[in-house]
Amino acid sequence: MCGIVGIIGNSPVSHTLYESLSMLQHRGQDAAGIATFFEDKFYLHKGNGLLTDVFNAGNMARLLGTFGIGHVRYPTAGCASVAEAQPFYVNSPYGIVFAHNGNLTNVSDIVEDLFVTDMRHLNTTSDSEVMLNVFAHALVRRGAVHPNEYDIFAAVEEVHRRCHGGYAVIAMVAGVGMVAFRDLNGIRPLIFGSRVNSKGETEYMVASESVALQVAGFKIDHDLAPGETLFVALDGEVHQHVSLLARDKAPCLFEYVYLARPDSVLDGASVYECRVNMGTKLAAKIKREWADLPIDVVVPIPSTSRIAAQEIATRLNKPYRDALVRNRYVGRTFIMPGQAQRKASIRRKLNPIPQVFEGKNVLLVDDSIVRGNTIKEIIAMVREQGAKHVYVCSAAPPVIFPNVYGIDMPARSELAANGKTVAELAKEIDADQLIFQDLEDLKESITEACPALTYFDTSVFDGQYVTGDVTQEYLATLEKARNDTAKQSIEVQNQIERNLTAQV
Structure with a gap:
């Protein structure tokens, strides 16, 4: 990336x-x-x-x-x-x-x-x-x-x-x-x-x-x-x-979900408008499937999900609160090189405003769930503030396949949704309810912003690699090369090189 x-x-x-x-x-x-x-x-x-x-x-x-x-x-x-x-x-x-x-x-x-x-x-x-x-x-x-x-x-x-x-x-x-x-x-x-x-x-x-x-x-x-x-x-x-x-x-669908700035226009589609559409469609799904769910407040997980969360709150007629304050000087967690480093950085990255959560049924809105570290820690933080129930919705479908075209989602075994049902994943991250955007709705969110865009690289969601040359053997090699153990080994070698340079 x-x-x-x-x-x-x-x-x-x-x-x-x-x-x-x-x-x-x-x-x-x-x-x-x-x-x-x-x-x-x-x-x-x-x-x-x-x-x-x-x-x-x-x-x-x-x-x-x-x-x-x-x-x-x-x-x-x-x-x-x-x-x-x-x-x-x-x-x-x-x-x-x-x-x-x-x-x-x-x-x-x-x-x-x-x-x-x-x-x-x-x-x-x-x-x-x-x-x-x-x-x-x-x-x-x-x-x-x-x-x-x-x-x-x-x-x-x-x-x-x-x-x-x-x-x-x-x-x-x-x-x-x-x-x-x-x-x-x-x-x-x-x-x-x-x-x-x-x-x-x-x-x-x-x-x-x-x-x-x-x-x-x-x-x-x-x-x-x-x-x-x-x-x-x-x-x-x-x-x-x-x-x-x-x-x-076939532009990368994840660019619109997460990577690109909201004020960018990619291939004729306003990223901001795409994310508004994502919120609209996810709110409609919440109304269909969670009609009786008592939601008191809608809270985005900063910062990419804010646009979708605002639209969800508007459509559900619920209060919107920016109650997780972000430290902008901590980098993106899902691309950090080690599990321990990612987990430690989450609490430095986000800090909750207690009075928003105490005694409330909270709907957290995330742009996507990749490794699941961020959302799991945030749910724990929200519960610590006295939330009654914590519901989670994702503006993207479950990420269950690695990206091979330039985004660091390395090992399929590390992806939170891999091999799990939605109910199993909800239990693992300790959410009372969990709902994902449908893939067709996600694609329509971009097409509605730019009708000329109808075909996308959706490989992280459905395993369909548009270049047509990605084999299971290649994916296995990629997983071995890019898993946390390999990256930590590289980091150790880099540290050795830095120490030797300092001594010279």
Whole structure:
């Protein structure tokens, strides 16, 4: 899960890249990086942590140029080492800097070919570096001293042929221009826009979400289509190409439920409007199935569920109370690397207002239930405040399958709803009642906001992977690689490396 941004213009871009990345910080808090291009050289700074941890006035001043890309990262493949912070760089051909959001599902197949056939070296375990080297080798094969748009498009076509999964990419090619492309199914988001500066010159930007463009004063042009490549040459000429391999657009449904900011518009659908619709449909289900349930107050679990919760309260004619106060400086819990760390962070993340809960029948609204750690701890906190009954509703269906396209929902065995009935899950989290959004209602929530969107990647809910190449063997390998034990082992190794560096 990452956020990416790229700008090619006529004025210094480093601060604009920083401001745009700040609007995408929710997509990754593990690492951040910015690369710019000036007088035939790349200038790059990256590191682990939030933008405010990685950048300061000094290193920002050294990011020269009117052309650059940026990245914020949470790792779904590879590890949390600073070596895997992006953007990545290779010097051949031309010099390429590369930022990627997503996940490849056939990395093991590609890696051997890169070494044996393409004779390229990989320095990390990141699938982003794999994709960068596929793209670089494809440009080498073209053999152009001064590549044009046709060389760029041909190289991206080779990436599409060799790399499977969900991905959005922005790259800089030294002396050539900016390249952006989206996977063949349009799973991961990518949007293009432009602005006219004070001198009347047009500048261009590509980013993961519309808010990143809007904060910098760019006007939205369009979301890249599945398999679309956008190439902006250094002279400002824009070239577009859509792969013949492209399939029907199938954006990730979880973007609308949880990942994207509510003020974003993804593939023509307002995320805010989608979440209002989710609340409307869930309220209707509550009325049908819980008609006699005594609900005194509706409380959202901050912050993604607020919009749906407000709509539910309105439709049920019940009081809405923001009674769980969030500490905004604690990260998202379901993507934290260890069970103990996630559990400890929940009570630091949320604090209840006692008088809202005492003696009340409380309806808690969550956007989704992934591992179940957050909701279980919150229910315990609410009961400690004297709640009479605690009911829970989820704006999304049960998450019972891992995501393989760039969201860190690793091991199926860790998913709370896996192998359980709703009643069994309610008992496990200690809820008096539990209700989930129906999948068809969830899909209709987005379609009603944008009628052109009718097909989605729903794999985390129904196990239907739109790329058609995800096998049980792959899922088993993924589970082994990404379970908590593996991540804790990586964290131990990272700590050893940090200690050794400190001693040196």
